[in-house]
Amino acid sequence: MTIPGSWYLVVAALLFGLGAFGVLTRRNVIVMFMSLELMLNAVNLTFVSYARMLNDVGGQVDVFFVLVVAAAEVVVGLGIIVAIFRQRATVTADDISSLKG
Amino acid sequence: MMLAAISIPQLIVFVVAVAIVGVGGVGLLAAKHTVHSALFLVMTLFGVAVLFIEEGAEFLAAVQVIVYAGAIVVLFLFVIMLLGVDRVEVPAFVADRNRIVLAGVGVLAVLVELFYVASGAWSSGAVSQSGSLSAGQNVGVLARSVFTTYVYPFELTGALLVIAVVGAVVLSKRLIGRREVDR
Numbered sequence: 539m540t541i542p543g544s545w546y547l548v549v550a551a552l553l554f555g556l557g558a559f560g561v562l563t564r565r566n567v568i569v570m571f572m573s574l575e576l577m578l579n580a581v582n583l584t585f586v587s588y589a590r591m592l593n594d595v596g597g598q599v600d601v602f603f604v605l606v607v608a609a610a611e612v613v614v615g616l617g618i619i620v621a622i623f624r625q626r627a628t629v630t631a632d633d634i635s636s637l638k639g
Numbered sequence: 640m641m642l643a644a645i646s647i648p649q650l651i652v653f654v655v656a657v658a659i660v661g662v663g664g665v666g667l668l669a670a671k672h673t674v675h676s677a678l679f680l681v682m683t684l685f686g687v688a689v690l691f692i693e694e695g696a697e698f699l700a701a702v703q704v705i706v707y708a709g710a711i712v713v714l715f716l717f718v719i720m721l722l723g724v725d726r727v728e729v730p731a732f733v734a735d736r737n738r739i740v741l742a743g744v745g746v747l748a749v750l751v752e753l754f755y756v757a758s759g760a761w762s763s764g765a766v767s768q769s770g771s772l773s774a775g776q777n778v779g780v781l782a783r784s785v786f787t788t789y790v791y792p793f794e795l796t797g798a799l800l801v802i803a804v805v806g807a808v809v810l811s812k813r814l815i816g817r818r819e820v821d822r
Contacts, residue, residue: 541645541653544758546690549657551753553683555746556664562742563732568673568719572680575711576664579687582703586696589772595784596769598777601699602785605706606796610803612711616718617807623722632733 546587554580567619567629571612578608652693659686677715684708698778 553576560573582601589597623629663683670676684707691700732739769788774780785793 541649541693545653546694547756548754548758549660549690551750553660553664553687554753555750556668558749559742559746560668562746563739564668565733566673568715568722569667569670569676572667572676572715575680575707576667576683579684579707582699583687583690586691586694586699589696590694593772594769595772595774595780598696598699598772598781599769599784599789601696602702602781603789603792603796605699605702606800609706609711610799612714613803613807614810616714617810620718620721621810629722 543587543591547584550580550583550587552580553577553583565630565632567622567631567634570631571615571619575608575612578604649693652689656686656689656693659683659689673719674716677712677719680715681708681712684712695772695777698781 557573557576557578557580560576561570564570564573582604585597585601585604587597589595589601619629622634626633628634660683663679663681663686666679667676667683670679684703688700688703688708691697691703770780770784772780
């Protein structure tokens with residue numbers, strides 16, 4: 539018998555929690571970004587688990603699209619980080635507060 | 640319990656992959672240097688790719704390694720290189736203790752809810768809308784679905800990638816122009 543799907547879901551949930559905690563607590567914007575990738579991967583794992591559990595190809599197609607969107611998001615996000623760093627010489631989230639009001 | 644029914648090799652692969660994912664994820668959060676975080680990210684992505692293979696998603700596992708561990712992490716490493724490798728954030732985590740505790744409580748609440756959902760039945764009884772996964776080879780089934788049912792979203796992702804590339808170029812280009820005006 540194969541591993542039960544719920545085990546994968548638990549692993550994915552833990553990975554998502556780890557990523558969420560990283561986004562909320564780390565100060566470096568790049569590490570926050572990487573934690574975001576962790577969360578996206580956890581969701582991908584959930585999609586693949588449910589695709590297997592429901593025997594539905596839709597879950598895997600969704601992961602395909604999530605991968606593409608994640609690639610685009612990383613390109614633009616890192617571009618913004620580099621642009622911010624050029625102007626203010628910081629990659630710490632606490633220092634980037636111009637929009638705080 | 641159910642443990643006896645699971646084949647031992649699969650269990651070993653699962654446990655090892657989960658260990659890799661766990662060590663990578665915790666290492667990413669705990670690492671002082673950003674470069675180490677990026678390398679731990681590669682480790683996690685490989686672990687998730689192994690889990691993908693164990694779940695029968697061979698194509699996605701390959702794409703995961705090529706696109707994520709290959710392209711995206713290299714992009715991260717390039718940006719880290721641009722911003723200075725030896726830069727260490729003295730307090731890696733936010734200074735506000737309350738914020739860390741609140742983040743932990745919030746994440747725990749989400750986890751409890753997710754565990755509650757995950758420990759339920761194998762499926763919700765939903766009926767497949769986009770075709771059966773076991774109709775053939777993984778790559779073939781996926782390709783047929785992407786190029787027939789989901790062909791318009793697929794074309795849109797192409798447009799999205801072009802927009803992202805143009806956006807990244809514009810982001811760096813306009814800044815150079817402004818700096819010249821400042822002088």
